[in-house]
Amino acid sequence: xxxxxxDRNGTLYAEDVPLTAIAQQFGTPAYVYSRAAIRSAFAExxxxxAGRRVLVxxxxxxxxxxxxxxLLAREGAGFDIVSGGELQRVLAAGASPSRVVFSGVxxxxxxxxxxxxxxxxxxxxxxxxxxxxxxxxxxxMGKLAPVSIRVNPDVDAGTHPYISTGLRENKFGISxxxxxxxxxxxxxxxxxxxxxxxxxxxxxxxxxxxxxxxLDKLAELVAELASHGIRLAHLDLGGGLGIDYDGEQPxxxxxxxxALFARIDADPTLRExxxxxxxxxxxxxxxxxxLTRVEYLKPTxxxxxxxxxxxxxxxxxxxxxxxxxxxxxxxxxxxxxQSYDVVGPVCESGDWxxxxxxxxxxxxxxxAILSAGAYGMAMSSNYNTRPxxxxxxxxxxxxxxxxAREPVESLYDLETRLPG
Ligand code: LLP
Numbered sequence: 001x002x003x004x005x006x007d008r009n010g011t012l013y014a015e016d017v018p019l020t021a022i023a024q025q026f027g028t029p030a031y032v033y034s035r036a037a038i039r040s041a042f043a044e045x046x047x048x049x050a051g052r053r054v055l056v057x058x059x060x061x062x063x064x065x066x067x068x069x070x071l072l073a074r075e076g077a078g079f080d081i082v083s084g085g086e087l088q089r090v091l092a093a094g095a096s097p098s099r100v101v102f103s104g105v106x107x108x109x110x111x112x113x114x115x116x117x118x119x120x121x122x123x124x125x126x127x128x129x130x131x132x133x134x135x136x137x138x139x140x141m142g143k144l145a146p147v148s149i150r151v152n153p154d155v156d157a158g159t160h161p162y163i164s165t166g167l168r169e170n171k172f173g174i175s176x177x178x179x180x181x182x183x184x185x186x187x188x189x190x191x192x193x194x195x196x197x198x199x200x201x202x203x204x205x206x207x208x209x210x211x212x213x214x215l216d217k218l219a220e221l222v223a224e225l226a227s228h229g230i231r232l233a234h235l236d237l238g239g240g241l242g243i244d245y246d247g248e249q250p251x252x253x254x255x256x257x258x259a260l261f262a263r264i265d266a267d268p269t270l271r272e273x274x275x276x277x278x279x280x281x282x283x284x285x286x287x288x289x290x291l292t293r294v295e296y297l298k299p300t301x302x303x304x305x306x307x308x309x310x311x312x313x314x315x316x317x318x319x320x321x322x323x324x325x326x327x328x329x330x331x332x333x334x335x336x337x338q339s340y341d342v343v344g345p346v347c348e349s350g351d352w353x354x355x356x357x358x359x360x361x362x363x364x365x366x367x368a369i370l371s372a373g374a375y376g377m378a379m380s381s382n383y384n385t386r387p388x389x390x391x392x393x394x395x396x397x398x399x400x401x402x403x404a405r406e407p408v409e410s411l412y413d414l415e416t417r418l419p420g
Pocket of ligand 1 (some may be wrong): 021059062080103104181200202203204237239240241249278280281282321374
């Protein structure tokens, strides 16, 4: 899972860099990513698509550091964005907007304008009223907006309720039963060009079946649309493939794509379409860790706490989803392990990173919080006026600082005291 992390003579290395050297040079907490791990995850997807017309997009929301975007652009990725800000990041990283799909339920007019200006590949439209707005905006600019309708296939992806998106009761997409009438309406609107169909059923999915079930639902629609004379150029199957955080056994990237391509190949209409994906977590999740130092060990009558210098503001997933991240000492000790709740310095009981972890540690020790490459830094905040950690990308024995630690003053730079 994390084969870029290895134990060499009792100390953990990220690729060929000792984590102790990163802590020494950049301090803690710090996010550490592996260039090789990101590349190889992406390469597994592209190899599974060899010889096919496929655009594997990277869902920027998982980790939007410019170096990550740049690296994936060089590997041939497209990008899935959900805001004008993410489009600006793609541009700032030097990647091409013609490989960008624009998803999201709440695109503003100015975001639409910006995306049309730069010529994104497709808008994944999520409601009828969005369709009308996009038609108006595109028409006023004398442009044709390429659109896909995001269909909500009502498939249970079996994930955490906060990250499941393809159920009827979710806010996402247009229901399967309304999709055809919405497409027919789209076909009558000026300023729009129908190019595809899209779905995304959720995240951290560890089975193949829900993906195939969603594809089946889309296949029905593609056939029905064709019977109404609406022909599509692409099929976007979203992202959502899960990773191993705690022993989960998601299908391999290849097994997942093979299953989908087998289904596509068996259908003469689907076979004609270019296929797109929007993977986030499965590209970067296991390519990152959060490096932190134990500040205090605090035994209490109820529990032992290991208070570390990373907190919920740096990695929100445990507090928000009760998510599990493995926590391992950087230089394992021989002593008797004890059970600890690993918590941060933030003033909230919800500020925990791991519960009941067996660790042999002392104050001052470094810990690595694993599988933190996706939705880690991207969801961080400055709560408690904590500067966000630096991000370091290792590449062999080189370490690149790809985002500096925030200076505290930058956190209130935009604020002013009252006059007088
Ligand atoms: N496409 C769309 C339209 C999405 O909404 C998402 C994720 C993705 C693609 C990428 O999904 P992935 O391949 O990463 O599963 N913060 C949560 C995850 C939220 C996912 C939201 N949408 C977490 O930390 O688990």
